[in-house]
Amino acid sequence: MLTAILVMAGIAIALGAVLGFAALRYKVEGDPMVERIDAILPQTQCGQCGYPGCRPYATAIAKGEADINLCPPGGEDGVKKLAELLGVEPKPLDETHGVTKPKSVAYIQEDLCIGCTLCIQACPVDAILGAAKQMHTIIASECTGCELCVAPCPVDCISMVPLQEDLGSWKWKYPVFRLKQVG
Amino acid sequence: MELQRFPGGVHPEEHKSQSASRPIHAAFVPRKLVLPMRQHIGQPAKPVVKVGDHVLKGQTIAEADGYVSVALHAPSSGTVTEIGLASVPHPSGLPDLCITIETDGRDEWAARTPIDWRNTDPAALRGHVRDLGIAGLGGAVFPSSIKLDPAGGPPIHTLILNGGECEPWITCDDRLMRERAEDILEGARIMQHLLGAERLIAGIEDNKPEAIAAMQAAAQKLGLTIEIAAMPTIYPGGGGKQITKTLTGLDTPSGGRTTDVGVQVFNVGTSYALARAILHGEPLISRIVTITGHVLRPQNFEVLIGTPMSELLLHAGERDGTTGIIMGGPMMGFDVPDMDVPVVKATNCVLAKSKELFPPKPRELPCIRCTQCVPVCPAKLQPQQLYWFARAKDLGRAQEYHLFDCIECGCCSYVCPSHIPLVDYYRYAKSEIWAREKEKRLADTARDRHEFRLFRMEREKKEKAERLAAKAQSKKAEAPALSTPEQDAKKKLIQEALARAQAKKAAVAPKNTDNLPPDKQAEIAEIEARRAKIVEIAKQPVEPEQH
Numbered sequence A: 001m002l003t004a005i006l007v008m009a010g011i012a013i014a015l016g017a018v019l020g021f022a023a024l025r026y027k028v029e030g031d032p033m034v035e036r037i038d039a040i041l042p043q044t045q046c047g048q049c050g051y052p053g054c055r056p057y058a059t060a061i062a063k064g065e066a067d068i069n070l071c072p073p074g075g076e077d078g079v080k081k082l083a084e085l086l087g088v089e090p091k092p093l094d095e096t097h098g099v100t101k102p103k104s105v106a107y108i109q110e111d112l113c114i115g116c117t118l119c120i121q122a123c124p125v126d127a128i129l130g131a132a133k134q135m136h137t138i139i140a141s142e143c144t145g146c147e148l149c150v151a152p153c154p155v156d157c158i159s160m161v162p163l164q165e166d167l168g169s170w171k172w173k174y175p176v177f178r179l180k181q182v183g
Numbered sequence B: 001m002e003l004q005r006f007p008g009g010v011h012p013e014e015h016k017s018q019s020a021s022r023p024i025h026a027a028f029v030p031r032k033l034v035l036p037m038r039q040h041i042g043q044p045a046k047p048v049v050k051v052g053d054h055v056l057k058g059q060t061i062a063e064a065d066g067y068v069s070v071a072l073h074a075p076s077s078g079t080v081t082e083i084g085l086a087s088v089p090h091p092s093g094l095p096d097l098c099i100t101i102e103t104d105g106r107d108e109w110a111a112r113t114p115i116d117w118r119n120t121d122p123a124a125l126r127g128h129v130r131d132l133g134i135a136g137l138g139g140a141v142f143p144s145s146i147k148l149d150p151a152g153g154p155p156i157h158t159l160i161l162n163g164g165e166c167e168p169w170i171t172c173d174d175r176l177m178r179e180r181a182e183d184i185l186e187g188a189r190i191m192q193h194l195l196g197a198e199r200l201i202a203g204i205e206d207n208k209p210e211a212i213a214a215m216q217a218a219a220q221k222l223g224l225t226i227e228i229a230a231m232p233t234i235y236p237g238g239g240g241k242q243i244t245k246t247l248t249g250l251d252t253p254s255g256g257r258t259t260d261v262g263v264q265v266f267n268v269g270t271s272y273a274l275a276r277a278i279l280h281g282e283p284l285i286s287r288i289v290t291i292t293g294h295v296l297r298p299q300n301f302e303v304l305i306g307t308p309m310s311e312l313l314l315h316a317g318e319r320d321g322t323t324g325i326i327m328g329g330p331m332m333g334f335d336v337p338d339m340d341v342p343v344v345k346a347t348n349c350v351l352a353k354s355k356e357l358f359p360p361k362p363r364e365l366p367c368i369r370c371t372q373c374v375p376v377c378p379a380k381l382q383p384q385q386l387y388w389f390a391r392a393k394d395l396g397r398a399q400e401y402h403l404f405d406c407i408e409c410g411c412c413s414y415v416c417p418s419h420i421p422l423v424d425y426y427r428y429a430k431s432e433i434w435a436r437e438k439e440k441r442l443a444d445t446a447r448d449r450h451e452f453r454l455f456r457m458e459r460e461k462k463e464k465a466e467r468l469a470a471k472a473q474s475k476k477a478e479a480p481a482l483s484t485p486e487q488d489a490k491k492k493l494i495q496e497a498l499a500r501a502q503a504k505k506a507a508v509a510p511k512n513t514d515n516l517p518p519d520k521q522a523e524i525a526e527i528e529a530r531r532a533k534i535v536e537i538a539k540q541p542v543e544p545e546q547h
């Protein structure tokens, strides 16, 4: 009985030490400003801003190295929010990095797919399923619509399909504002 | 019993006598029934039949998908002719997934099994409630099985049967109480059993004396202990929080539900449907609907779910000059996209419009800050402020002013001298906030998945490096071959597959890019150029990392 308790206690202490060490060793040095900027970015991870993902762009903004209007998926709305956070004047989106498009998801034409795995390697959020020489398919709910998988496909079987509005995603519209002419 | 007065409220013209005087018309079987999968709050039901299947009345055609969902049943016997998108009664006018049944006119029942509820485990009983398709018939269509689960909240001491029916024109609950009070009370008994509530109260507005009398008589006959209260007729006295205040004096906290103060509220129609389901094995396949407004014979009908509204209009005597249909009442209802949409579980009223009864709304004028909207708001909000923020799309401030306590009753728009469709602004603001929250959740998952991918790639790189190092150790002596026969074979395979796929693509996908206007072609050329550039970039050798 006593040995059992001792063994259990020993294991608990050892695991605790490992966890404690891991917490210190792998502590993420989060910069609160980067976090807050990253929270505004849309996380499409498309790289259109010229950085390899949203977080690197957030870091660059925080350091003052990048302008706030480079992210097309975030659109004007995103620029406005960034401007508000950083206390600067909002500016129009820099269209040399692309234009804001309606949200789409990638679609693989499965009868054409040769199973080359190139798209899997391109997908920033692991939203493509498939193994070598097997047909691949997109997990639509995880796809951010970044389009990065489209170009690498050697047989051009991936296309972007704009998301259709349905009853689940429908929103009440902003009321049409009609004012009567007075006087 | 002492009644309390909830804040705010208005007295719109009642228009109830038109339909209340005639008895409930028995159900008729239309040729075609269209059943949307999304008739309740939560996950849409999942179809379990195929096109061509023959179904019996009461047979399950779609099952509940998860906890917040209910099943759906065939309202009459016939053949499934279609499972696909069809027009549904929804303010968006968007179609939704529906099962269409061509009826055979025999109206043949499937087996019905009454449930011995007193000797059934509560969880199993709630499962039956869900699988028999019961959802709140007062308009919110929330799955009843969840509302009947007292776990996880404060104990429920009071169950309220809501017979308020405060919206103008609507009389379906009134007729139901007059004609079928016993079943309503039987259902209440089952609810009380599941909730463990000591007190049972029925609240009925005092403009329905016959209903009050019928409920009292039925309670006496059944020997049921229930307090039946005649409430003053004030719109929106039938709102869940309002009836709770009137009957128990308890105030529901901001952002909370009536269950937070130990009160659960069920519409009398839901209680009736529950009794039919548990005591007779009849799933929710029909409901009472008021057909009124611009028709020859306004009346309440027992209607099979899925019956096209246009057929109901024919039965009630369609009149020339019908300009459309409101589902629900004039205060909280909405215009349906076309007259052929089906009656659903939430349809308490089909209100035919004409230019005389519902003249086009006067134009919206600027808010003059008269604050007439403030005292009528039953949620004690400041509608003019909410409007201001919603109009300016300042969603954060709207939320600070308790936007989500708004029950969308429309009292504020009703009194507004500037005819501002205030509720439309609140609905817009609410759904915008929900959409943003959803977007935020999606972005958070994307961030997590991206970070995990970076972590995974780092790990794989390390593992590969270790493997290579080990291999190099063991193979030190051997000179590395430039390309092994194995690799050559693999390359060849890829080449072949590529050629095959390209041939296949040429065959299956004829180019639709010919004969396009020059602007489209320019656009395509531009996209192709961009693609080529990206491929070019991708081909460039990656700089070896400096260590």
Ligand code: SF4
Binding pocket: A041, A042, A043, A044, A045, A046, A047, A048, A049, A050, A051, A052, A053, A054, A055, A057, A070, A071, A072, A073, A074
């Ligand atoms: S452009 Fe793409 S990668 Fe850059 S911040 Fe926007 S979504 Fe993220």
Ligand code: SF4
Binding pocket: B376, B377, B378, B379, B380, B381, B382, B383, B386, B405, B406, B407, B408, B409, B410, B411, B412, B413, B422, B423, B426
């Ligand atoms: S619609 Fe909302 S704001 Fe207007 S009176 Fe009703 S609860 Fe108050």
Ligand code: SF4
Binding pocket: B366, B367, B368, B369, B370, B371, B372, B373, B374, B383, B384, B387, B412, B415, B416, B417, B418, B419, B420, B422
């Ligand atoms: S009633 Fe209409 S005009 Fe008056 S304060 Fe309210 S919103 Fe403004």
